[in-house]
Amino acid sequence: MPTADPAERPAFLSGRPPGPVAVPRAVRALVGAAPDVVWRNELGGLTFRLSDSYLKWAPARSGLDLDAEARRLAWAGRWTPVPALLDQGSDDEGAWIVTRALAGRSAVDERWLAEPRTAARAIGAGLRAMHDALPADGCPFDWGVGARVEAARQRTAERRASGRLDAALEAELDRREAALDALPAAPPVDLLVVCHGDACAPNTLLDDEGRWSGHVDLGALGVADRWADLAVAARNTVWNYGPGYEDAVVEAYGVEPDDERAAFYRHLWDIT
Numbered sequence: 001m002p003t004a005d006p007a008e009r010p011a012f013l014s015g016r017p018p019g020p021v022a023v024p025r026a027v028r029a030l031v032g033a034a035p036d037v038v039w040r041n042e043l044g045g046l047t048f049r050l051s052d053s054y055l056k057w058a059p060a061r062s063g064l065d066l067d068a069e070a071r072r073l074a075w076a077g078r079w080t081p082v083p084a085l086l087d088q089g090s091d092d093e094g095a096w097i098v099t100r101a102l103a104g105r106s107a108v109d110e111r112w113l114a115e116p117r118t119a120a121r122a123i124g125a126g127l128r129a130m131h132d133a134l135p136a137d138g139c140p141f142d143w144g145v146g147a148r149v150e151a152a153r154q155r156t157a158e159r160r161a162s163g164r165l166d167a168a169l170e171a172e173l174d175r176r177e178a179a180l181d182a183l184p185a186a187p188p189v190d191l192l193v194v195c196h197g198d199a200c201a202p203n204t205l206l207d208d209e210g211r212w213s214g215h216v217d218l219g220a221l222g223v224a225d226r227w228a229d230l231a232v233a234a235r236n237t238v239w240n241y242g243p244g245y246e247d248a249v250v251e252a253y254g255v256e257p258d259d260e261r262a263a264f265y266r267h268l269w270d271i272t
Helices: 025-031 066-076 116-133 145-162 167-181 226-241 246-253 259-271
Strands: 036-040 046-049 053-059 085-090 094-100 192-195 204-206 212-215 222-225
Touching: 025 046, 025 053, 025 094, 053 066, 066 085, 066 094, 116 192, 116 204, 116 212, 116 226, 116 246, 145 167, 145 259, 167 259, 192 226, 222 226, 226 246, 226 259
Parallel strands: none
Antiparallel strands: 036 046, 046 053, 053 094, 085 094, 192 222, 204 212
């Protein structure tokens, strides 16, 4: 498979904040003034570790839909290891969900950054297990090409309608719309499965033996070609482990490399 250019790595990757963060009012009320912040994403969402659970918070108007994630967790949890929903709510600052912690460590834990081939293979095997376990015929969620393009157009329209645009953001929105207009036809579907929707390395958990043990962050879960997940999962190893591990993901998943589908779904990811 072609290897992603490390120079194309995003300017900001989600991860543990390097310094203090402002704790939202609702989070302080629920868990105290100084909870352990373990993750921040590029849209301002925060994840806090509690004693045996996690609290995920999304700022209002960020585009992060935690209610959608709660519905997907409740559905997928009948067939595959995902966090159980314990609580959810919202106020004028944002929304939150609380989920029970799963056993295992993220594939970007220091333990697995030191053993990248083991982690890459676990990512591929875990993705295959999830795809095999979740029933596509009964899934109420759509992550196909058409749904993703429409959602991206809707987000762009909402940003324009907000009126809070400077020249740089206006140009970026123009670029995104042009890219959506120029999207080529999708390759024929290889196999429809219930995709994770964000199959990056941090969202796979591994047990102490290096086997996948569960998945987290299922806010975009839905039916799509399996390469919509697989292409992104393989490329993401370059950002987390360096080059050389993409094929390990695909091999552990159990299919032959497919450069055409991989290229299309990586491009779709980038523009949506």
